[in-house]
Every structure is written in structure tokens, then in C-alpha cells.
Amino acid sequence: MAIKEFFEIPKRYKTWSFALIGVGVLSVIIGFIMYGASENVHDKARFWSTMLHNSVYFLLVTNAAMFFICATTLALGGWQMSFRRVAEAISVAVIPLGIIAGLVLIALVVVDPHIYHWLHPEGDPILEGKSGFLNSKFFIIWTVLAIVLWIALGYKMRKLSRELDNNPLPNAEAGRKYIFKNTVWASLFLVWFGLTVMSTIPWFWLMSIDAHWYSTMYSWYTFASSFVAGMSLIALYVVYLKNKGYLEYTNNEHLHDLGKFMFAFSVFWTYLWFSQYMLIWYANIPEETVYFQSRITTEYHKGAYSFIFWATVIINFLAPLLILMRRGTKRNYTMIAVMAVVIIFGHWLDFYQMVFASVLKEHVELNLFDFGVAAGFIGIIMLATGNALSKYPLIAKNHPLTKESLVHHA
Amino acid sequence: MAVKKFVVGCFDEEGVLFDAVKKVRKAGYKLHDVYTPFPVHGLDGAMGLRDTSLHTAGFIYGITGTTVALSSITWILTSDWPLNIGGKPHFALPAWIPITFELTVLFAAVGMVLTFCYLCQLAPFVKKHHFHERATDDLFVMVIECGDEAEITNFLKNIGASDVNTQVAETGWWFGRYDKEEKAIEYKNETVLHN
Numbered sequence: 001m002a003i004k005e006f007f008e009i010p011k012r013y014k015t016w017s018f019a020l021i022g023v024g025v026l027s028v029i030i031g032f033i034m035y036g037a038s039e040n041v042h043d044k045a046r047f048w049s050t051m052l053h054n055s056v057y058f059l060l061v062t063n064a065a066m067f068f069i070c071a072t073t074l075a076l077g078g079w080q081m082s083f084r085r086v087a088e089a090i091s092v093a094v095i096p097l098g099i100i101a102g103l104v105l106i107a108l109v110v111v112d113p114h115i116y117h118w119l120h121p122e123g124d125p126i127l128e129g130k131s132g133f134l135n136s137k138f139f140i141i142w143t144v145l146a147i148v149l150w151i152a153l154g155y156k157m158r159k160l161s162r163e164l165d166n167n168p169l170p171n172a173e174a175g176r177k178y179i180f181k182n183t184v185w186a187s188l189f190l191v192w193f194g195l196t197v198m199s200t201i202p203w204f205w206l207m208s209i210d211a212h213w214y215s216t217m218y219s220w221y222t223f224a225s226s227f228v229a230g231m232s233l234i235a236l237y238v239v240y241l242k243n244k245g246y247l248e249y250t251n252n253e254h255l256h257d258l259g260k261f262m263f264a265f266s267v268f269w270t271y272l273w274f275s276q277y278m279l280i281w282y283a284n285i286p287e288e289t290v291y292f293q294s295r296i297t298t299e300y301h302k303g304a305y306s307f308i309f310w311a312t313v314i315i316n317f318l319a320p321l322l323i324l325m326r327r328g329t330k331r332n333y334t335m336i337a338v339m340a341v342v343i344i345f346g347h348w349l350d351f352y353q354m355v356f357a358s359v360l361k362e363h364v365e366l367n368l369f370d371f372g373v374a375a376g377f378i379g380i381i382m383l384a385t386g387n388a389l390s391k392y393p394l395i396a397k398n399h400p401l402t403k404e405s406l407v408h409h410a
Numbered sequence: 411m412a413v414k415k416f417v418v419g420c421f422d423e424e425g426v427l428f429d430a431v432k433k434v435r436k437a438g439y440k441l442h443d444v445y446t447p448f449p450v451h452g453l454d455g456a457m458g459l460r461d462t463s464l465h466t467a468g469f470i471y472g473i474t475g476t477t478v479a480l481s482s483i484t485w486i487l488t489s490d491w492p493l494n495i496g497g498k499p500h501f502a503l504p505a506w507i508p509i510t511f512e513l514t515v516l517f518a519a520v521g522m523v524l525t526f527c528y529l530c531q532l533a534p535f536v537k538k539h540h541f542h543e544r545a546t547d548d549l550f551v552m553v554i555e556c557g558d559e560a561e562i563t564n565f566l567k568n569i570g571a572s573d574v575n576t577q578v579a580e581t582g583w584w585f586g587r588y589d590k591e592e593k594a595i596e597y598k599n600e601t602v603l604h605n
Contacts, residue, residue, distance in 0.1 A: 274504075274507060277504065278504045278505070278507065278508075281504045282496075282504070282505065284496075284497075325469070327461070327465070409451045409452055
């Protein structure tokens, strides 16, 4: 059987990605005129919150693809080899998204549109106590370092993967060496990932919006959100490429395992969501419950974001739990595609709530501006991923573990 | 109990066994079961066994556990014996979630183990017929329901069985028996990597 090694970007795909980017750019411009350029503190915060929410969410989602590659590499996994190039291509989008997110985050500190109030710790003993960590210098250095190293280590992993495309391994010994080299670089990425996405970066970028408040679950919670959305994005691309007649060696056995990831990490996300919620509910300390004030409606007060807060639980927990539980759904291309879109949207909404319920606590202003900016980021992901897919072969045919993937049986 | 006659073929290797299973089914003989020392990936597919319904049973046990936990705790703590615990409302749902989860898992796990034992007809003090002792060690044992004994014996020898014999065994001891339904044999296009 002959295979189609290279992805040819369909015209419609290209048109769509450019159209979406156009919508995004237009939204940012209109948003800037309507909100960002305003003298009103509230409007200014509205504009920058949208930028923060979208750029951070989509950056973390695409970066999760590289995390997936490195985690499976370190575990000597073979099953993912038949579609590994898809995850690699998605991780290319970390480059443009990282640059955009980096600029937005630096602007948040430099322009200071009243999102991070730890920028002015004077007279506030709690913020002064935290200022060794929460200060603009460290924030900028750490942010830039995080993004640059994600890009650099990701680039190295992709390069290692392509190394064998035109020169097959001569013998088993060379194969062992190659695998070892991969594990070393993958573990470097994972260590850095652990120090950033799984701990410090969510503290800096998102949790520090509520600088007085903290939760030890927060980084895991953010990671779980971005990872499950990242797996959904990979699954979505696998289904898309299968529909176009590519990825001949990927079949429903691989899709089944991707579905298991989507299912399992939806449950994992809920586990963290609930752990964070229940501990705060149980202890009932004002310093901690303040986080849920704008997010939950009780008989004593109304939280503006209550609807979105509970909607995310239904979309991100109940729907995947009940729908993806069946074996048949995880092996069904249509269902996986539908659930992938649902999960990506659900976690986008979750990030929205994480940012906005802390900045604009009074009422929800979710409107076309947010969706327009999100469309722009989706366009960038489509463009970067499509280009990466078309540039290099879709299957790493000389990789020592590829054969394991071809006979994979879930 | 119904007693039946079986032709038992022993195979030394997994690869031979796979082909043999396909050939036996194609020839139209009725496979009783195949006993292997370890779980063989894809053998259930080759044998044409339908998917097990054990997981559906597990789901039902699970939601039974959820319902039992939530309804009993609710009844106890809101109407039968309401207690003031840390000033929380009587209906303190978040506090009950961990227990609800535990009971869901407990019901699903215990229920599935019992169902599994029932489906495999396993119970304490019940002696099952072993077609070959080495099936738990290093031999792949295929059991076919007997029709024409000589014909099947020959057939098995031809497709690579290292040893063939005939045995009489009980088919089941429980009410009714778990019949392994078979699907019609189908051929999938298998993909092979070309360099």
C-alpha cells in the first residue's frame, strides 16, 4: 500500500486559517479602540484580560502537545508513533503563540492595566511579603525564559525526530543510542515543564491576579485543563487528517487511546477542581473563600460568574464522563471529533472564568470580542500546524518504535 | 448437567495458534474455547467472540453505588438524624462527594468481580474440568465441540497441533450457561509499512 507522506494544505484550510486570523486581528483592533484605548480603568482591564485569557490558554494547549511527545518518549511508548508528527506539528504553534503571549504578559506588567495589583505592594503587608517572588523583574525574566526554553527544547525534540527521515539507523546499537538521546532531551523538557507549567507559570500568569489568595492545587488544575484540551486538539487533527486520507497507519486503536486520554484527564481535571473547591468550602476561611465569591451564587449572595462556573463542570466533567465512557464512542471518529471540540471550548470557558471572575467581578461581559480574539488564535494554530504538517513526512518511518505503533492493539 | 465430548488440540506457539483458530472457524467447526498461559492480544477477535457486557454491568453497579450513597446519606443527615457539623448546612453535598465516590467504586468493583465469577462459572469448592494442565504453563490449548471425531483430529493435526486428544466434560454447572456468541468471520485489510 502506498502512503501519502506529505500533507498538502487544502485551499479551504488555508482560506479558513487566514480568515480566522483576519477576524482575530480585526477583533483586537476594534477591542483596542472600544476598550483598550479607553481612559476607563474597567474597560482597559477588560481588553487586557481578554488578551491574557486567550493568549495564555492557546499557548498552554499547544505546549501540551510537546509535553505529550516528551512524556511518551520518556516512557518508551510506541503506540503514538503513527501520529506523533501531528503532535509535533501542533507544538510548532508554540513559537508564534509564545511570542504573542510573551508580549501580552510583558505589556501587562509594563503598561499595567490594573490586572496584577501586586505590581504596587506598597502598604500591603501580604503583597510586600510576597514581593520577593511577585515582582515585575522576576515576572518578565521567568516568563521570557519559560517561553524561550519551551520553544528551544521543543525545536530540539522535533529535530531529533526528523533526523532519521532520510538516513535509516544502520543497526540496533545505533537505535539504542538514538532512543537514549531522545529520552535525555525529553526529560530536559519535562523538568522545565514541571518547573513552569506545573508550578510557577500558573502562579505568575493566572493565580497572581488574586494576589492575596492562593491555592496549592492551582497549577495542577491549570495543567490538567491545558493537557486535556491539548489531547483533544491532537485527536481533532488526527480525525481531520484521516478524513483527508492521510495517516494510513493510524486507526481506531490509536483513536481509542487518544479517547482514553481525553476521558481520563477530564476526570483528573474534575478531581483537582473538586479538591480545590472542597477544602476551601470545608475550612470556610474568608481569606480563601473570597476566590469563590464572584464564582458561586449562594442563598446569601449572588456570584456573577456562577452560571459559567457550573457550566464548565457540566461541559468538562459530566459530558466527557458519560459520553466518552463507552468503548464504542472512543473508537468512533465523529464522536471523538465532537467531544474534542466540546472539551476545547469547555476549557476555554474555564480559563475565561479563571481570569475574568478575578478581574471584573461584578458582571459577565462575554461577547463577540472574546470569541473574535479566540478565532484569531485558532487561525494561528491552524496556519502554523498546517505548514508544519506539509513540510515534513507525516510518519517517522525509520524510528525504531514505529513498528510497534502499526500493530498497536488497544 | 449436560456432558459433551470435545476434541482438544495443543499448540506450542502463539503464531501457529492464531492461524489455526482462523482455519478452524473457516472450516465451520464450533470452537468451545482456547486456553492460554497468558492473555493473548487479539485472540478474542480472531475467535470471533462478541465484546463482553461486563463493563455495562459495571456501569450499572457503579450508578447503583452512587444512588445508594447519596440517597442514604441525604436521608440520614437531613431527616433521620440531622446533626450540626461545623455549622455546615444539613444538606452538605461537597462533604459527601468523597464517600459517594468510594461507594461507587466499591459497588462497581465487587459487583464486577462477582459477575465475572458467574460468567466464568467460578466459585469456591467447584471443580472445573481442566483440558490440559500445561495450559497454565506453556501450552496453548484449543477445545472444539466434537462432531466427526476422526475428521477434526486430522484437521487439527494438519494445521499444526502438536498433540490431539478427545475428552468428555461437563459444559456448565450453573443455571443456564454462558454461551460464547460468535461473530461471522471477517477479513480486515492489514496495513504493512514499506520502506
